[in-house]
Amino acid sequence: MTEKRQRKILVVDDDRLILSTLAQGLGKLGYEVMEAADAEEALARVKRQRPDLALVDVRLPGIDGPALARRLQEEFGVASLFLSAYDDRDAIEAAAAAGGLGYLTKPCNVQDLVPALELAVCRARDLAALREREAKLQQALERNREINVAVGVLMERFRLSRQVAYERLRQRARHHRCKVRDLASQVVQLTEAVNSFLEDHRSAKTQR
Missing domain, CATH: 3.40.50.2300 (Response regulator)
Incomplete structure (x- = not known):
């Protein structure tokens, strides 16, 4: 055998x-x-x-x-x-x-x-x-709020699973030679900026 x-x-x-x-x-x-x-x-x-x-x-x-x-x-x-x-x-x-x-x-x-x-x-x-990979991912997300939020944004925007969304974020960070946490922070900031702009735009239309 x-x-x-x-x-x-x-x-x-x-x-x-x-x-x-x-x-x-x-x-x-x-x-x-x-x-x-x-x-x-x-x-x-x-x-x-x-x-x-x-x-x-x-x-x-x-x-x-x-x-x-x-x-x-x-x-x-x-x-x-x-x-x-x-x-x-x-x-x-x-x-x-x-x-x-x-x-x-x-x-x-x-x-x-x-x-x-x-x-x-x-x-x-x-x-x-x-x-085991999913457990490690969950631990990483729980340790860092911005990574968790960024992964959630990618999941909603591109209809991805949590694992795939995190892998996309990690690959992008590697491509740009930056930390996943830093890239996640940028994603969160841009998302918040876009949401704020859209909210202001809706408010302006309502006031008219």
Whole structure:
């Protein structure tokens, strides 16, 4: 097995035979496997050691698979790939609403899981990196009012997302070899000047 596939996978299934089969099969393929028969056991294991991905059965006793997936993501930043014997619409929609990175039906060959696992791990890492960038952006905006206001102006004027608006501002600052904060200050000042001019113009028209 290549180094690229050496991942740590949490497998959660209340069927002990399936759990053991998946764990042994994935272990033979080079994965490090963490096993759990229910949500509580899964959460306890993840508190001690973080996996790259969770392979979760949709229907678990107590806390069900989708609810577990939400907690794994929100509390530990661990994404989930669902595995279930059921392929009805309700189960699939519940998995999608919980942020699942995929939905596989049982029974399945362990070898056939590998492409889905690898794709899900890569996507999970991309999403984690995106969330980290967004968190850093939010922190930067909270620290500086003018950058926050300038980004808001660009978002409204050009219908951009917050991330894209900030990137445009940062690229422009780099192009002009100035600090983002200084460029943001100019944007805010110009916006305030234009707004003031328009307000004066409207007032003058009203007085006529």
